[in-house]
Amino acid sequence: MVQPAAPESTAERFDVRRREILLSASRAYRERGFHATGMREIAQAAGMTAGNLYHYFAGKEALLAFCQEESARRLNELAAWVEEQPLRADARLHALIVGHVLVLNEGLPGSLAHLEVESLEGEGRRRVVALRDRYEEALRGILGDGMDAGVLRRADLKLTALAILGAINWTVKWFRPGGKSSAREVGEHFAEQLVRGLLAPEMELARPAGEVPIFGATARREHGATHTDPSRTR
Amino acid sequence: MVQPAAPESTAERFDVRRREILLSASRAYRERGFHATGMREIAQAAGMTAGNLYHYFAGKEALLAFCQEESARRLNELAAWVEEQPLRADARLHALIVGHVLVLNEGLPGSLAHLEVESLEGEGRRRVVALRDRYEEALRGILGDGMDAGVLRRADLKLTALAILGAINWTVKWFRPGGKSSAREVGEHFAEQLVRGLLAPEMELARPAGEVPIFGATARREHGATHTDPSRTR
DNA sequence: TACCTTGTTGAACCGTGGTTCAACCCGCCG
DNA sequence: CGGCGGGTTGAACCACGGTTCAACAAGGTA
Structure with a gap:
């Protein structure tokens, strides 16, 4: 090694x-x-x-904001990756769901639910909310594309997304490594269930071919020598 | 009045x-x-x-346990009501989902997510967990019946239930009365989405005919003159 | 060697929040 | 009227947890 x-x-x-x-x-x-x-x-x-x-x-809150920001960044990386895949909308959605479950339950051990901001204030909160909103926008984009293409049934975008996000985020409450199912198995199961719930009539389900990578695994990125992180600002 | x-x-x-x-x-x-x-x-x-x-x-925790217990009781009443309805499994599931969303977001204003017990200990926690497990058992019962009857697709019962519960419980985080959608509309949308995700191939969706009542509305029950509530025990 | 920078510690500070309880008030009844 | 029970208050207690900071140690450099 x-x-x-x-x-x-x-x-x-x-x-x-x-x-x-x-x-x-x-x-x-x-x-x-x-x-x-x-x-x-x-x-x-x-x-x-x-x-x-x-x-x-700088304090407890800054630490929380840092944690949440890290999670949000990974979710956005996931979304960007999904966007590059040559997949139909339902398969994209499938990949995103799997990837999201993996980020929360395997990529960054101990990730918090997406993305509790109640305990954040000021600048830290704004940043996390902005990243979160970006991710959710990507999700709704996939949903909207699928509906436009006739792959997914027409439905309220916001509520549809919230149901999906709810199911995924709640995994944080009950998922424990080493349990009956791995995070990937949970992700696959959820994706199957949630994507099926949106398929247009007579439409056959399409799944992503390869394996969804885990964003947030260790040995991640090389950081530049930056010492200007505002969460440390005093 | x-x-x-x-x-x-x-x-x-x-x-x-x-x-x-x-x-x-x-x-x-x-x-x-x-x-x-x-x-x-x-x-x-x-x-x-x-x-x-x-x-x-007796204290802050006892108050929380009382709140959680009340929510759990209502959910179990909902489940009992659903059980009495002459409905096919998918329609039952539909009704349960709608009813659950209503309990959390309209029946008992300010209901907590289902049913956070992290902050509870001892007897209070046991009672809440028992009630919660009973409700979840009812949910899995409906799922199992539907699968046995060929109405719902075969899938892991536990994960299936957790996805549903997650979506519903997360409404607590974002639902606000007076928003774009009423609790009932959210419930109906979620039920539609989540039940569809489970339908067996070629199976037409069946919905409950009447309106799902709100368990937890005011002017509820007449309590007996009981002064033995253990949450007050010192 | 002296000084500076980086990193760490342990003790102390202090605000917050859960809780207690003596005192008080009110209504009812013998 | 006096006593009792139920209900309420406000002040006080105290543990806990976020935070500060002087002191110290280690490493590097002029």
Whole structure:
């Protein structure tokens, strides 16, 4: 196994540390909810003290915003990937659903439900909401295209999307790794069920051919040496 | 309009008061979440002081358990009602979905998502979980019957139910009275979408004929003079 | 070696929120 | 009228959790 390169610069080490904290926080939030999770607890899970967390994040809320933003970015990457696939609308939707379930339950361990913003305020909230809205717009785009093409039955776009998102997001409440079904199996099942619910009469179901990649898997991206993350702004 | 009879006994007044608190608490929890809602806030909404709340409930958790229990009871009443209807499985499922959406978003204003128990412990949690499991069993019963009868496509019962419940429960996050769609419209749309997703091939969709009643509407039941509610146990 | 930067700690601060409880009020009854 | 029960209040208690910060350590550089 190839070892990841050792962090070289201060900024890199900073980012690596933040990601470690992100993982610990996400897991804890997932397990116990944002409010029931304390900074001391997250710090312990990340192998540091609570005071140290403030070197990396301005506060608890900033940490939450960071976690949510990360999730939202991955969902948007997923949506972009789906957009590039040469698929019919129902197959696209299928892929998106599978991919979304994977992001929440496998890609970023401990992802929060999509995308609870009740505990966020100000700039952090705006950013997360903007990313979330972009993703939902992509979803509605797929739905709309499918309806226009006669593949999907005509129905209220917003409500249709909300039903789909609800089913997927609720997986956060009950899905546990190592359970009866893997995240991918859940994703496939959900996609099957939800896409069928939208098919136009006499239309045969089309599924994506290949496997949907997991956005958010470890060893993700190379960050530039950026130390200007506004969530750290004081 | 006929005025409800004035409460006569101590027990009745006690219960009436508890229901008032229930409404205030549910709304607040719905709006801001359990953790972000304080006892002082609930008390104010109910027209009393925080200290007074403890005359009616042992504590914050007991109040939450009471709210959740009330929701669960209504869902079980809905399920029982659906069971009595002379309907085919898909129509039953349709009715259940509509009814569930109504319970959450209209019957008991401010109902919490179904049925968050993370914040509950001990006896209170057990009771809520038991009621919840009973409802989910009823749902899976309808699904199973439909599959056995060849009305619904064969699929994993548990995952199928979870997708449905997810979609419905998530309405709590976004549904607001006075919005574009009424709770009933949302319920009908969701039922249409979710039931279609399960129909067996070549099977025509069957819908319930009448209107699904709202379990949880005001002027509900006459309570016996019971003062033994364990959620008040000290 | 001295200084600066980065990173970490542990103790302390302090606001918040759940909870308690003595005191008070009101109505009813003997 | 006095006593009792039910209901309510407001002040106080106290634990908890977010946050701060002085002190310290380590590494690098002039």
